[in-house]
Amino acid sequence: MQDLKIPERLLLGPGPSNVPELVRQAMARPMIGHLDPAFLSILDEIQEMLRQLFRTSAALTLPISGTGSAGMETCLVNLLEPGDTALVGVNGVFGERMISIVERLGARALRCEAEMGEIIPETHFIDAIRAQRPDLVALVHAETSTGVAQPVREIAHAAREVGALVVLDCVTSLSGMDVRFDEWAIDAAYAGTQKCLSCPPGLSPTAFGPRALERIERRGRPVQSWYLDLSLIGRYFGKERVYHHTAPVSMLYALHTGLRLVLEEGLEARFERHRRAHALLVERVEELGFRMLVNRDHRLPMLNAVIPPFDDEASVRRRLLTEYGIEVGPGLGKLAGRIWRIGLMGENARPEVVERLIDALRAEARTH
C-alpha cells in the first residue's frame, strides 16, 4: 500500500471547505490524554469560544464527537421521548433528516413545509405552532441543500410562547452569518466544523440552554443512544470530568485553533466578508448566464444554489474538478441535476476565490 495521494483542491462545494495551514498543523501536534489537565484546559477554552460564536451566556456548549448529523441526532434524541410531538420545518434535505430522526426515536413528527428553494414563511410556521402546540419545534437556519436562509427569531419566540423547545440547525450558518442563541430564544443548536469554521469534518459544536437541560433532567427514560446521551457527556465537560468516551483529541486541537482564528477576525468582519464574496459571486455568475435558485431576500451568503446555463451540468462539474482542481457541489434530492451548490465558506469567502472559479468557468466555456 502506498502513501496517501491527495490532489490540491479548491473546495467550493457544500463542505468540507479548505482548511487553513494553522488548523491543519494543529492536528499534527503531539497526542495527550483526554483527562490530562492540559487537555481539559483546551476543552474549557473551546467551550468558552463556542459561547461567543453562538452568542450565549447561559448555554452549555460542547463539541459532539461526530459530524453535524451526530449533533442533530444528539439534540433531538435528548430532548424528545417516545410519544412527544415535534413540529419540523421541512424545505430541504436536512429538514427531512430531522423528520427521520424524530420518527426513529418514537416521537410524532409534524411537518411545516415549503418548496425546496423557498423559505417557510414565518406566519405559516407560527400558525402551525399555535395550532399544533408541539413539545418541540425544529428548523434549519441555513438549508445546505437549497441555499435558503430561514428567518428564525419570530418563529422561535412563538414556539417559546406555547412552551415548546426550539432546536436550530446551524451546521452551515455558524460563523458565516449571525446566530443569536440567547436573543432568538433557541434552546438547543448544533453546527458543523467543516463549513464556515474551516476546520476538518468530524465534530459538531452544540449549545444547550437552561430549558433544554431542565427537560433532559426531567426525562422519564434514558436516551436511546448511549454515545449521544448528553447527561453522560455533560459530566465529562462539566466539573466532574467523568470519563464517558475518549475525546477525539486531534480534532479538538483543530477546533480550538479554528475558533481562535474566527474570534481574531471578529464575527461581524467575518459575516461581512461572506456577504461580499457572495455578492461578487452572484454578479459574476449572472454575467455568465447562471440563474440563482433562491429569491434575492432569502439567499445564504455561504451556500449559493445556482442553475447552470448548460444541459450537461455533471460533465462540466467533473471537468472543473479534474482540469481546474475546483470542486462545486451537485444538487441533492429533487434538485439533483438541476442546480449546483457553490460554497464560499470560511477561508474561501474571498474575492480572489470567486475570480478563480469564474476564470475556470470562462475558460471552460471557450473550450467546449
Place this chain on the structure above:
Amino acid sequence: MQDLKIPERLLLGPGPSNVPELVRQAMARPMIGHLDPAFLSILDEIQEMLRQLFRTSAALTLPISGTGSAGMETCLVNLLEPGDTALVGVNGVFGERMISIVERLGARALRCEAEMGEIIPETHFIDAIRAQRPDLVALVHAETSTGVAQPVREIAHAAREVGALVVLDCVTSLSGMDVRFDEWAIDAAYAGTQKCLSCPPGLSPTAFGPRALERIERRGRPVQSWYLDLSLIGRYFGKERVYHHTAPVSMLYALHTGLRLVLEEGLEARFERHRRAHALLVERVEELGFRMLVNRDHRLPMLNAVIPPFDDEASVRRRLLTEYGIEVGPGLGKLAGRIWRIGLMGENARPEVVERLIDALRAEARTH
C-alpha cells in the same frame, strides 16, 4: 485566546497512545471532498487494509465516524431489535457498557459474569449460551478496565451453533494481538484507533460478516439511530457512494497511514513486539514490588493492570505526569484507587519505553 499549549507526554495509560510523526503529519495534509474520486480511493484502501487486520475475506469493513463506543453502539443497535435477547459477557466496564446499550434499545440483556480481573470461563459462557439460546452474544476480547484477555473462539462457535450472532469488542486488541474474524466465527466487531493502531481517537474500525448483514436486511423496523444506521452508511462505503454524512476526512488520512504502518511491520511481528514489551514490564514492575492483578495465563500484552506497592497511588500517578511527563491510567469502577493500568500500545510497545517508565518509578521511590 492563545495558541494551544500541549506538553510532551509519554502515554502509557489505556489510550490514547502516542501517535507517530507520519500519522500526525498525514492529518496536516490538504482537505479534499468526501465524494472526490481521490478520497474514495483512500476509503477503498482503508477497507482493504482493515480486512487484513481483522483477518476476514467476506466481511464489510469500514470505519465508523465516532470513537470505539460509537462502534460498539453501531454493532448492537443494527443487529438487535426491541424484544431480542442478547447474552453479554460482563467482567469489566466495557461489558457493562454493552448491557446499557442493549437495554436502551429495548432488547433483553442477559449477563454472563465474572469478577473484574478474571476471564469468563469458556465452559460457563458456553453453558449459558446453550441454556439461554439468545439472539446475539456479545463479549469483550481485551477488557481495557482490567487487562484481561478473554478466550473467544470456543464461545463464538457455540453461539453460532444456536444461531446467535456474535459481536466482539476489539477496541484494545486489534493490531496488538491476534483477532481472527472469519476463523473464530465472529459476525460483527469494532475497534478503536487510539490503542494499538497508534492513531488519534475519533474513529471506530468495524467489520460485519454476511450473517450480520443479512440480519440487518431482515430488520422489521429502522435502526433507532440515523447516524449509526449501517444500511445507510453502507451505501456510502459500497458501490453506490450515496451521501450519508460528511466523512471525517483528516482522521481517515491518519487511519490510512496508521494501517499502512501496521501492515508494513507485519501483524505477527507487531504481536511479538507487544508480547516482549509486556514480558519486560511484568519483570521490571515485580522487581519494584508491584503485583499483577490478572492471572499469568489471561493477561493482555498491551494493557497491564498492576497493583502499586504504595498507599498514595493517585499522588504518585500525578507526579509521574507532572514531573516525568508519563501518563499511566487509574483503575475504573470497582478497581478505582486499587490498580494502575499501564498501556504498552502500538508505538509504545518497546523495551526503551518500559525502561523509561521504570527509571521514573525508581527515581520517584528514591525521592519520596
